[in-house]
Amino acid sequence: PPPPRGSAQHLHLLPSTDGERERASSLCVRGIAQLPSPGRALPPLCVSVCALPLPLPPARPRGRGCGGGGEARTGACAAWGGKMAEDPQRNFRSHYYEKVGFRGVEEKKSIEILLKDDPLDVEKLCTFAQRYPLPTMYRTLVWKVLLGILPPHYESHAAVVSFRKEQYQDLLQALQVIRFVEDSTPQVWVYLRMYQLECGTLPRRPSHSLGPEDKMLIAIAEAMDEMMENDVDSYWLVKCFVKQFYHKYGDSLPHLPKSLEHYLNLEDSKLLAHLQTCSAMTKLPYDVWFTHCFAGYLPESSLQRVWDKVISGSCKILVFVAMEILLTFKMKLMAMNKAENITQFLLNVPQENTDAVISKAIDLWHKYVGTPMHSV
Numbered sequence: 001p002p003p004p005r006g007s008a009q010h011l012h013l014l015p016s017t018d019g020e021r022e023r024a025s026s027l028c029v030r031g032i033a034q035l036p037s038p039g040r041a042l043p044p045l046c047v048s049v050c051a052l053p054l055p056l057p058p059a060r061p062r063g064r065g066c067g068g069g070g071e072a073r074t075g076a077c078a079a080w081g082g083k084m085a086e087d088p089q090r091n092f093r094s095h096y097y098e099k100v101g102f103r104g105v106e107e108k109k110s111i112e113i114l115l116k117d118d119p120l121d122v123e124k125l126c127t128f129a130q131r132y133p134l135p136t137m138y139r140t141l142v143w144k145v146l147l148g149i150l151p152p153h154y155e156s157h158a159a160v161v162s163f164r165k166e167q168y169q170d171l172l173q174a175l176q177v178i179r180f181v182e183d184s185t186p187q188v189w190v191y192l193r194m195y196q197l198e199c200g201t202l203p204r205r206p207s208h209s210l211g212p213e214d215k216m217l218i219a220i221a222e223a224m225d226e227m228m229e230n231d232v233d234s235y236w237l238v239k240c241f242v243k244q245f246y247h248k249y250g251d252s253l254p255h256l257p258k259s260l261e262h263y264l265n266l267e268d269s270k271l272l273a274h275l276q277t278c279s280a281m282t283k284l285p286y287d288v289w290f291t292h293c294f295a296g297y298l299p300e301s302s303l304q305r306v307w308d309k310v311i312s313g314s315c316k317i318l319v320f321v322a323m324e325i326l327l328t329f330k331m332k333l334m335a336m337n338k339a340e341n342i343t344q345f346l347l348n349v350p351q352e353n354t355d356a357v358i359s360k361a362i363d364l365w366h367k368y369v370g371t372p373m374h375s376v
Contacts, residue, residue: 119152129312147240324361
């Protein structure tokens with residue numbers, strides 16, 4: 001830990017010259033960048049410099065206490081002062097907070113800056129959503145923009161929202177006229193029939209069996225309907241989510257189980273060997289995990305964080321969520337010797353700590369896939 005504020009040791013560490021201040025800032029950056037985990041402490045000089053309220057120029061002379069005169073500025077390495085605020089790409093505070101376990105400190109401000117752009121920069125929003133969880137109050141708006149439901153230009157939003165609502169009502173009325181839906185029809189089935197009508201795949205009879213894409217839409221719709229406040233938003237998000245997923249990731253879906261096996265071998269080869277010995281790797285609930293994107297499997301708060309990544313451009317996050325589930329319940333899985341028992345357990349995993357599971361899965365995803373650098 002750093003020396004007590006105001007102690008002789010603490011005062012000795014205070015940078016007094018330009019060269020010492022530059023060296024202190026350099027040490028701070030290196031200490032933060034090299035942190036392997038939130039639990040590791042920074043060097044005393046680095047912690048002392050970061051924790052101090054440093055005055056604006058002129059520099060604080062050696063021997064003055066931490067409460068020395070002048071207007072003070074606090075924050076991570078405030079010696080860089082306004083220059084960091086002017087050049088956010090060089091601002092490492094978000095990275096520092098994330099490393100020591102305080103996530104979300106800068107995220108809300110960053111997304112608000114992005115949402116002030118007109119037109120909205122879709123690429124930057126994608127990159128932000130890849131790196132951070134979206135704040136709840138902005139999630140629906142960002143999802144709509146990323147899925148193409150709303151255009152980047154704010155001036156067009158009101159007209160497009162009105163158009164989407166009219167189209168929803170037209171589809172609903174058409175289905176009611178041909179008696180494919182009634183007042184008692186479950187809402188998710190209404191979404192399915194609307195989707196089929198728009199895609200030209202509406203069956204001749206309502207009793208027609210469902211295809212894989214229809215089953216996925218039902219699963220996504222049941223989860224989305226719980227998240228959204230109105231049916232119009234829910235339908236358009238479901239429709240565009242499913243269309244984007246099959247368009248962008250349809251060819252990748254069959255390869256996700258192999259990717260899971262590859263990364264699990266890197267993380268825990270013993271667990272993989274056990275699952276292979278039990279012939280369980282071919283019987284894992286891949287449909288629920290990958291095809292349905294964990295809809296109906298994870299609680300809403302955890303599911304939204306996974307979908308942030310899927311909607312913004314990565315289906316590989318699904319692999320790391322599945323892997324972290326296996327790693328989290330390793331001890332129980334190692335005690336089972338039948339593939340059927342393993343599959344049954346994985347279909348009904350406890351729901352208490354899913355947020356922690358998702359956080360670890362995202363860390364693994366960043367570890368193997370990399371972390372995009374947003375330019376907010």
